[in-house]
Amino acid sequence: MKQRAIVWFRRDLRLADNPALSAALNSDFDAIVPVFIHAPDELGAWAPGGAQRVWLHLSLERLSAQLEALGSRLVIRHGPTREALDTLIEESGATAVYWNRLYDPLTIARDKNVKKHLDDSGIETASFQAHLLHEPWTVETKQGGPYKVFTPFWKAIKDRNLDAPMAAPDALPEVWSRIGTETLASLDLLPRLDWGRRIRQTWTSGEDGAHERLEQFLDNAIDNYDNDRDRPARHGTSYLSPHLHWGEIGPRQIMHRLEEWLDTHSGKALQDHAASFRSEIGWREFAHHVLYHFPETPEKPLDPRFEAFPWSGDDEGLKRWQQGQTGIPMVDAGMRELWATGYMHNRLRMTVASFLTKNLRVAWQHGERWFWDTLVDADLANNTLGWQWATGCGADAAPFFRIFNPARQGERFDSDGEYVRRWVPELAKLENRHIHEPWKAPAKALKVAGITLGDDYPQPIVDLKASRREALEAFDQIKQSD
Structure with a gap:
């Protein structure tokens, strides 16, 4: 038979x-x-x-x-x-x-x-x-429970042996013609309006596209990874996250190919860059570990104190954030990149998340939802961990008082304004020293750049210093439950 x-x-x-x-x-x-x-x-x-x-x-x-x-x-x-x-x-x-x-x-x-x-x-x-290097239930603390902090989690698994990846088959058996199939078009995955065109132009999906992306990263970016990965105007990261999410490439394949590549390249600096990249694969593992052990976290904060946090309910602020019209250039650049390409640089993900949850005090679940619908690499584990980290309510989270100043983020990681000019062209002619805080620019500088704030580009929807202070005061209200 x-x-x-x-x-x-x-x-x-x-x-x-x-x-x-x-x-x-x-x-x-x-x-x-x-x-x-x-x-x-x-x-x-x-x-x-x-x-x-x-x-x-x-x-x-x-x-x-x-x-x-x-x-x-x-x-x-x-x-x-x-x-x-x-x-x-x-x-x-x-x-x-x-x-x-x-x-x-x-x-x-x-x-x-x-x-x-x-x-x-x-x-x-x-x-x-x-889907992972190691399944979530195979990693546990010395006490027998799940990890909530990344560093000991990664230390526990980073040197574990991995099997070599399996080769693709050379041929497959025929599927009988009597077995019918629905058409791909019948799944109705593409939007009626072609807003996905820029995504198709930006990315090459599929298994071949994933491996091409990995090779580009190894050839062009890994040798300066630690320096460039925080600079959104540069192609300093791997851009493998959507390929990993859809399983077009597996983490074991990435780790194996990285070791092969390092065998033909030398230098301590390169080894350090490679170690940093491996740890990013480790963060993905950690995100799945946390989600598996704490399955309620896509909706609820891991830190229960934040269920009582006094969020503002600022619907207009949320809308302006989504549209990239906050008047804060680094935030707006990130949100516009997201809408156009289905992707946002990780430095910007942290920046815009901090701005939404702390300067606007909009609940993190609203940002999580927006990312879920607009990111090509939206992964439930990564998205949940990232938003709870930025808010300060999750595993290994940044402390709540760490509030990113988006203007300082711009000055530090986009000092020449290249990233902002790419995505906020209204500010293209503004001098570098003013591009991240156009509301502080002298009237003459704005005139030379052809900018009227409030017409060509919005005034800031919130004062960064005042909103930071208000966020810390709000946090004080829930600290009593420590």
């Missing part, structure tokens, strides 16, 4: 180092059916946002082409997942379903339900590790 398997693709949209696919190929199955099931309702409020959907469409397009080049094809189905798998099992005669694990709360709950249903139906199930 012929044995057939379904390989259920999710956020592992690659062929190399795909444990579920490799396990199916290394078993005695006569045929393998690759399937992607679109079931956003099963992810509730954390279904992919608008920018993620654009990326997903393009990534599925490329995965489909890869499979066809190897003699297979991608079967696309609409959810619910259980019903879609049941139908595909009946059509294909599959006796097994393989997939790679994910770690956000709703996906874990859904996967457990699917596994029980398939097991009860006599279908073999197997899940594998592909």
Whole structure:
């Protein structure tokens, strides 16, 4: 009797180092059916946002082409997942379903339900590790609990051995023509208005695009990573986060390729830059560790004191922040980059998050939501950890009194104003010494630059010093519950 398997693709949209696919190929199955099931309702409020959907469409397009080049094809189905798998099992005669694990709360709950249903139906199930270097439950403190601080977490895992990545298959079995598929267009992932055009121009999604991005980083940026990664006008970071989120490349592949590259390059400075980059992969691991052990954190602060924080409820301020019209150039530049490209430099993520939660005192969940809908790399673990870190209410968080001054951030990390001029062209002719605080510029300097504040560019919507003081006073109200 012929044995057939379904390989259920999710956020592992690659062929190399795909444990579920490799396990199916290394078993005695006569045929393998690759399937992607679109079931956003099963992810509730954390279904992919608008920018993620654009990326997903393009990534599925490329995965489909890869499979066809190897003699297979991608079967696309609409959810619910259980019903879609049941139908595909009946059509294909599959006796097994393989997939790679994910770690956000709703996906874990859904996967457990699917596994029980398939097991009860006599279908073999197997899940594998592909998304992280180490699964969250394999890392614990000496007391046996989860970590809440990054440094000891990273120290505990950074020297653990990693298996070598698995090679991509050279060929795949044909999927019978009688097994139908929905069209990619039927998933309705692309927006009606083509606001995603800039995303397509900025990024190359898919497995090949991920590896090209990694090689560009190794060739052009890692040798000055510590110096350039905080300067948003430079291409000083890896830009791998959206590829990692969708599993077009895995962290094990990145670590392995980095070690290969370092074997042919030398120098202590380079080793230090590489160590810093590895720790950023470690932060991603830490984010998933925290989310797994504290699944309530996408909605609730890890520090319960912040449930009583007196947020301002400033709807107009939130709207101006979203639009990049706050009158604070570094904030506006970051928000406009986000809207145009689906991405924001990490230095700016910290800056705009601090401004929203501390200068405007808008609850961090509103910023988390906006990032979720507009970032191509919006990842529930990373997004949650980042917003709670910036607010001061999460794991290993910056203390609340650490309030970023966006003007000083600009002076330090965009001293020549290149980044601001790129995204806030209204200020392009303003001198460097005034570009991060145009409200302090003399009337003559504004006139020479062709700027009338309030007409060509907004006046600041908040006073940075006064709002900082008010934020600290608000924090004093909840410190009593220590």
